[in-house]
Amino acid sequence: MSSTTSIQEEILPEQILQAALQLYLKHGLKKVTMDDVSKVIGKSRSALYYYYRNRDEIFEAVMETLIREVIDEIAVAMDHAGAVKDKIRAFGLTKIKTSEDRKAIFTAMEAGMDADEISRHTRTMSEVHKRMMKSEAALLKKALSEAAKNGDIRPLKPKEQEMLIFILLSGIRGIRREMRHDNDFSRLEITVDTLTEMIMKWVG
Helix, strand or coil, rough: HHHHHHHHHHHHHHHHHHHHHHHHHHHHHHHCCCHHHHHHHHHEEEEEEEHCCCHHHHHHHHHHHHHHHHHHHHHHHHHHCHHHHHHHHHHHHHHHHHHHHCCCHHHHHHCCCCHHHHHHHHHHHHHHHHHHHHHHHHHHHHHHHHHCCCCCCCCCCCCHHHHHHHHHHHHHHHHHHHHHHHHHCCCCCHHHHHHHHHHHHHHC
16 A cells, blocks of 8 residues: 555545534534535545445544544643642643533534434433543543652542542533533633642642
């Protein structure tokens, strides 16, 4: 296989997913077909079927890409932070920011769905949520484990660490939900700072 062919094969799946995402934003998930995607990228349907068997697989791949983008963005923010306190703060602020940045995508996807379709979509998004939580928990576990190893916080038993991460993830999602409901994020930083201080007192 030539290097040109290899590059083309790497680019095409990315083109498919980018095209699908743009179509979701414009028309909603329900109305996007394999034909629509193939027309946007200027390839035949058979080119799509080489990578994805149907539009559901394309949607799942788009979701996996979005999860990876969010996790990568959070990981970078945490890497740039210094102490574990700063990493937890960076996690909270970046998590909420990335969620708000992508809010329009998920709103657009549900456009035109009836009750049954929304129900099925909600079940699918529940699985996406679980995968996201698992990836986010891994980032926090790494930060807490390294901090304990360095003596920055007390050693945590596995159950303690698991509970702490659950509380932290739930707290951050609750902050985002309530602020979104009021459409007011003016107190975001001080709220995340308060949650971070509470966590640090418990692990100190």
